[in-house]
Amino acid sequence: MTLTCIGVGPGDPELLTIKAVRLIEEADVIVVPVKKQASTESTALKIAQPYIKDMSKVKYLYFPMVAFQKDDEQIQQIFRHNAQMINEDLGAGKKVVYLTLGDPSVYCTFTYIADYIDHVTYVPGIASFLQGAAHIGQPLCLGKESLAIINMTDDERTIRQAFQLHDNLVVMKVSANPKLLHELIVQDNRPATFLSNMGLENEMVTSDRGFLEGKVPYFTVAQVKR
Numbered sequence: 001m002t003l004t005c006i007g008v009g010p011g012d013p014e015l016l017t018i019k020a021v022r023l024i025e026e027a028d029v030i031v032v033p034v035k036k037q038a039s040t041e042s043t044a045l046k047i048a049q050p051y052i053k054d055m056s057k058v059k060y061l062y063f064p065m066v067a068f069q070k071d072d073e074q075i076q077q078i079f080r081h082n083a084q085m086i087n088e089d090l091g092a093g094k095k096v097v098y099l100t101l102g103d104p105s106v107y108c109t110f111t112y113i114a115d116y117i118d119h120v121t122y123v124p125g126i127a128s129f130l131q132g133a134a135h136i137g138q139p140l141c142l143g144k145e146s147l148a149i150i151n152m153t154d155d156e157r158t159i160r161q162a163f164q165l166h167d168n169l170v171v172m173k174v175s176a177n178p179k180l181l182h183e184l185i186v187q188d189n190r191p192a193t194f195l196s197n198m199g200l201e202n203e204m205v206t207s208d209r210g211f212l213e214g215k216v217p218y219f220t221v222a223q224v225k226r
């Protein structure tokens with residue numbers, strides 16, 4: 001059997017694809033990632049909840065959502081354990097889906113365990129920054145302009161280079177280093193929009209740079225132009 005990793009979009013349950021909804025409805029087991037051990041709090045689950053009739057199908061797998069080295073044996077052990085749980089259900093002939101926020105190809109923790117799972121297919125979802133562009137009503141890139149997707153957990157040199165090179169930037173995980181982002185935006189006077197908790201509780205959208213000087217929510221993406 002094959003595990004299907006499904007992107008559930010950034011927040012609004014109406015932004016799941018028809019295929020995603022069908023596969024969730026047909027699944028025997030619905031795996032969702034949780035940030036804390038024994039927790040049942042999952043944003044991906046909240047988004048897909050309207051399509052889950054039987055909550056007993058949901059399995060909560062703990063994923064440490066922290067920066068780590070690929071050779072961290074403790075972390076790899078958790079990933080292997082998670083993969084084993086999934087492989088057992090697949091081996092028993094069950095239809096298993098894994099729900100992930102946004103799109104599975106964008107900074108998705110599932111990627112770390114994919115190698116340990118026998119067969120995986122993916123269903124794309126709407127990435128947070130695509131919903132952001134729709135919300136603002138502006139293209140991410142146009143004509144000959146370049147677009148880079150970066151994240152603020154990256155090293156400072158890489159982030160600075162991206163700002164020098166690219167016309168448009170999607171900046172993810174803003175809360176990891178709002179101070180540096182503020183500096184780079186102010187330095188070149190670049191227009192930027194900050195979008196927090198899109199489609200979720202406490203949604204907020206602003207172009208005020210002062211936003212970066214306060215407490216920035218984890219679910220914040222910035223769209224920066226030249």
Ligand SMILES: C[S@@+](CC[C@H](N)C(=O)[O-])C[C@H]1O[C@@H](n2cnc3c(N)ncnc32)[C@H](O)[C@@H]1O
Pocket residue numbers: 010011101102103104105106107108109126127128129171172173174195196197198199200218219220221
């Ligand atoms: C681990 S990454 C997951 C990205 C996701 N796979 C995607 O396609 O958007 C988490 C980051 O995505 C962005 N993000 C995800 N959902 C969001 C939302 N609803 N509102 C604002 N930003 C969001 C934030 O930058 C957050 O720090």
